[in-house]
Amino acid sequence: MRHIGRLIAVLALAVLCLQLWFAGRIALMNVLAPQSTSFQRSEALRLLKDRQQVAWAQSWVDNDRLPGTLKRAVIASEDDGFAEHGGVDWDALKGAWQKNEKAQARAEARKTKKPPKVIGGSTITQQLAKNLFLSGERTLLRKGQELVLTLMLEGLLSKQRILEIYLNSVEWGEGLFGAQAAARHYFRTDASRLGAFEAARLAVMLPAPKRFERQPGSAYVMGRAALIVGRMPSAQLP
Template sequence: MRSWNKLKTIWNIIKKIFYTGLLFVLINIIILALFIFINPASSAFQNSNNEDYLEKLISMKPYQQKWVSISEISYNAPLAVIASEDQRFFDHWGIDVEQVEKALKENERRKRKRGASTISMQVAKNMFLWNDKNLIRKGVEAYYTVLMETIWSKKRIIEVYLNIAEMGKDLYGIESAARTYFKKSAIKLGAGEAALIASSLPNPKKRNAGRPSGYMQGRKGSITKQMNFIGGKEFIMKELY
C-alpha cells in the first residue's frame, strides 16, 4: 500500500510538471502569435539594459525608439545586417548548426571566443530574456528561438530585429539610428550608411556609426562587399519585399 501511494504521489507530481510546462508553452505560443500583428512596446533587454531606467522613466524619455514597418526601411538595412551578422538567415531554422560547430572548433584554440548567435537568437534574447551568458539562459534562448521561427515568418523576425536591436547608447531600432547618425529616415539609408550601422554591432555603445573609427570604416568596406556577394538588392527584394 505504501509503495502504491508513493507511486501515485510521484505520478501526480509528474502530471503537474507536465501540465505546467504545457501551459507555459501555450502561453508563449499565444504571446508570439499576438506579436505577429502587434509591435512590442519594448523588450526585456531594453528594460534591463538601462542602468538608470527609473530615472529616465520619470523624465519620460527612457530611450529613443521609433517603430517602422519593413516597407518603411531601405532594403540596404536588412541586407547589411544579414551580410554582417547571419548570412544563412533564410536557410536555417533559428539555430545555425553549421556555424555552432565551426565556433566550437575555433574556440578550442582561441582565447577570444567566437559566438554563433543568429539574428533569430538575438531577437529571442532581446525580446524575452535577461542579459547573461550561462547555460540555462542559452537553453531558454534556444527554446524561444525555435518557437519563434515556427510561428513567425523570416520577414517578421528581421522587421522586429531592426526595430529592437541596440544601435547606440539608449538608442534602439534602425529608424532612430538613421535619424540620429545621418539625419534621415530609415527608408533613405544608402548601402554605406547601412553598412556603418551594421559595423557597430554587436557593441554599439563603443562603436558610434555617426563618428566611425578606422576599424569601423574597414568593417564598412567588408560588409558592403558581402552585401554584393550574397546577392545584393535582387536577393533581399526577393526574400523580403
C-alpha cells in the same frame, strides 16, 4: 515517491504553460509589434539605477519602409544564411564552439586571469529570441529556452516579420533602439534613406553597439563597413 511524482507533474505543467504563453505572445506579433523587449526593459532599469534617468530613442518603421540596403547589410554582417536556415546555423555554432575551445586552451596555457573572448555564432532569429524574452545570463537552461523560442519564431512568423521586428528593436547604442533611432542619431536622416555605406556602418556596430558608439567613424568600423558593402549584393533577402 508519490509526492515527488506530483511535484514533477506540476513542474512539467508549469513549463508547458510557459511555452504556450511564449507561443501566444509570438503569434500575436503577426499583427501587433512588441512594445518592448526583455533586454530593453533591463536596460531601462539599469539606466534608471545608474543615472536616475532614462534617455531613450526608438521609433517603429514598417517593413516596406526599411531599406533593402540595411536589410542586406545586417544579413551580410550578422547572418548570411538567414533566408535559408530554420533559425539555427549549426555550422556557425560548431565553428564558434571550436574557436572558443582554442581560445580557452591558449588562455590556460598562458595562465592568464583574463577570460577569453566568447564568440557567439547566433543567428538573427536567435538574437531576437534572446532580446525579446530572456536575460543575458549564459546557462544551459537559458540556451535551451532560447532554442525553443527560436523554433517558435521561425514556425509562427515569416522571415520578413522576424527581420522587421529585429531591425526595430535591436540596440544601436545606450538607450538607442531600432533602425530609425540609429539613422537619426548617427546620420541625421530617416532609416528609409540610408545609403549602402551608412547601412553597412550600422551593421558593423551590432555586435558591440555601446563600444562602437564612442567612435562610430573609427578605422575598424570604416574598414569593416567597406567589406560589408562588397558582400551586400550577394546577401539574400527573405
